[in-house]
Amino acid sequence: MTRLDHRFLLCTALAAFLAPEAGGAYAQRLMAVDLDKSTITFVSKQMSVPVEGKFGKFSVQLDFDAAKPSEGRVRVELDLASIDTGSDEANDEVKGKGWFDVKNHPAARFVSSAVKSVGASRYEVAGKLTIKGRTKDVVAPFTVKPVGQGAVFDGAFALKRLDYGIGEGVWSDTDTVADEVQVKFRISATGGTPKK
Amino acid sequence: MNTAPRPSPARYTVTAIALHWLTAALIVASIGLGLYMVGLKLSPLKLRLYSWHKWVGVTIFLLIAARLIWRAAHSPPPPPATSPKWQQGAAAVNHWLLYMLLVCIPISGWLMSSAYGVPVVYLGVIRLPDLVRKNKELADALKTLHETLAFTMLALVAVHAVAALKHHLLDRDDVLHRMLPLVRPRQGRGQ
Numbered sequence: 170m171t172r173l174d175h176r177f178l179l180c181t182a183l184a185a186f187l188a189p190e191a192g193g194a195y196a197q198r199l200m201a202v203d204l205d206k207s208t209i210t211f212v213s214k215q216m217s218v219p220v221e222g223k224f225g226k227f228s229v230q231l232d233f234d235a236a237k238p239s240e241g242r243v244r245v246e247l248d249l250a251s252i253d254t255g256s257d258e259a260n261d262e263v264k265g266k267g268w269f270d271v272k273n274h275p276a277a278r279f280v281s282s283a284v285k286s287v288g289a290s291r292y293e294v295a296g297k298l299t300i301k302g303r304t305k306d307v308v309a310p311f312t313v314k315p316v317g318q319g320a321v322f323d324g325a326f327a328l329k330r331l332d333y334g335i336g337e338g339v340w341s342d343t344d345t346v347a348d349e350v351q352v353k354f355r356i357s358a359t360g361g362t363p364k365k
Numbered sequence: 366m367n368t369a370p371r372p373s374p375a376r377y378t379v380t381a382i383a384l385h386w387l388t389a390a391l392i393v394a395s396i397g398l399g400l401y402m403v404g405l406k407l408s409p410l411k412l413r414l415y416s417w418h419k420w421v422g423v424t425i426f427l428l429i430a431a432r433l434i435w436r437a438a439h440s441p442p443p444p445p446a447t448s449p450k451w452q453q454g455a456a457a458v459n460h461w462l463l464y465m466l467l468v469c470i471p472i473s474g475w476l477m478s479s480a481y482g483v484p485v486v487y488l489g490v491i492r493l494p495d496l497v498r499k500n501k502e503l504a505d506a507l508k509t510l511h512e513t514l515a516f517t518m519l520a521l522v523a524v525h526a527v528a529a530l531k532h533h534l535l536d537r538d539d540v541l542h543r544m545l546p547l548v549r550p551r552q553g554r555g556q
Contacts, residue, residue: 216416217489221482255482255499262407345409 197360198234199320206321206357209247213330214347226251231358233284233322235313238292241284245354247277249300267337274301290314294324300333311354319359327351374442376543381439384432385544388425388467395421396519416489419478423487426471429464445538452528459525466518473511480504 210223226248233241249269254260264271281296290312298307311324329348330336336346377385395418402414444453478485479495481504486492497503532540542548 215412215483216486218416218484218486220484258407339409342409345412 198232199358199360200232201319201359201361202229202231203319203357203359204229206355208353208355209245210353212351212353214349216345217347220255222252222254224248224251225253229356231322231356233313233358235290238284238286241281241292241294243279243281243284243294243296243356245279247279249275249277263336267340268335270301277301279307298328301335303333305332309352309354316357317359319357322354322356322358325351325353374440375539377441378435378439379546380435381432381441382544382546384428384435386546388428388432391421391425391428392467392518392522395425396515399515416486419474419485420488422471422474423485423493425467429467433464442543445532445536445540447536447538448532456528459521459528463518463521463525466514466521470511470514470518473507473514477504477507477511480507 204227207227207229208223209227210221212219212221214220224247228246230244231242233243250264250271252260252263252269254263263269266272269277277298277300279296279298281294283295285293287293287310291310292313293308293310295306295308297304305328307326307328309324309326311322313320313322327349330346330350331341331343331348335350340346376382398414398418398421402411402418405411405414444456448456475485475493476497479497480500482499484492484495529541529544532538533542
């Protein structure tokens with residue numbers, strides 16, 4: 170056995186010891202995101218009716234190690250024009266000036282500033298969310314579960330659409346479309362180097 | 366105590382009359398909302414009208430259910446003996462087709478809404494379960510079905526109303542009277 174192998178074994182043992190709840194396949198540094206198995210969805214309420222939508226295109230840069238959660242980092246970039254609200258009519262509408270104004274603000278961005286552990290396999294990420302040129306602080310709880318060779322990050326948070334000017338003018342009436350929007354993310358990642 | 370068989374009622378019960386006219390008013394409202402809302406550009410008003418249309422539809426369904434239960438326990442007055450048999454039969458068929466359509470149209474609308482990915486939340490409070498998954502092709506098919514059934518019902522409602530007026534104005538019998546609230550039967554008729 171080479172010296173490198175010894176160090177590797179030691180590190181693995183140490184990681185397993187420091188994060189006993191982690192165990193399994195994700196006791197490793199997760200950096201390679203599998204976008205095909207990742208989703209970013211949202212639920213808005215229209216006349217008290219929950220309606221689900223999703224984003225077709227986004228990129229995620231991730232660096233997370235269950236042994237050192239506080240060093241975790243994530244950066245998500247959303248292509249707002251890839252929004253699918255569930256109907257063609259609404260898809261056209263929300264790309265317009267009063268909603269996302271995708272011509273002038275094609276992307277939304279989340280950049281983490283801190284990650285902390287809040288229980289067994291449960292964490293919280295804080296960061297800045299920028300939509301339509303407006304930046305707000307966001308905190309999202311998430312879980313990490315080992316799946317296959319990697320792990321799945323599952324989390325959600327609520328944002329207030331009017332904080333970002335999403336749905337202005339006649340649409341700012343929150344009796345019809347509620348201010349609060351639930352955003353849910355599911356990110357699949359494996360160890361190794363980030364995929365491009 | 367009267368042990369003789371109950372005579373056929375001359376009039377509909379107050380409950381049946383109330384259910385009939387309430388349903389009639391809501392059918393007018395839902396057809397009006399339906400025809401108007403589909404042509405609107407997406408707006409808060411459009412979302413509101415769609416919700417109202419669905420609420421009215423669910424209400425009609427509940428009223429029809431109540432009507433059918435009531436009818437099972439309270440027989441309606443018989444058709445006028447002066448009417449030809451084919452007309453009596455046609456009236457009965459039309460009534461049952463209307464009941465059937467008023468059950469099927471709200472259900473088709475509910476399924477269509479689910480298939481479009483928009484659950485129905487009655488009065489903004491009670492969420493109905495989604496019996497079908499989101500599926501655009503199914504939704505479009507259900508939309509065609511919903512509209513076809515609605516227009517069929519509209520045609521049958523027209524026949525129903527014209528027939529009632531024919532009884533009232535031409536035959537001068539009690540058929541319309543016995544479904545009207547707060548009026549007495551015509552003198553010397555309908556006994």
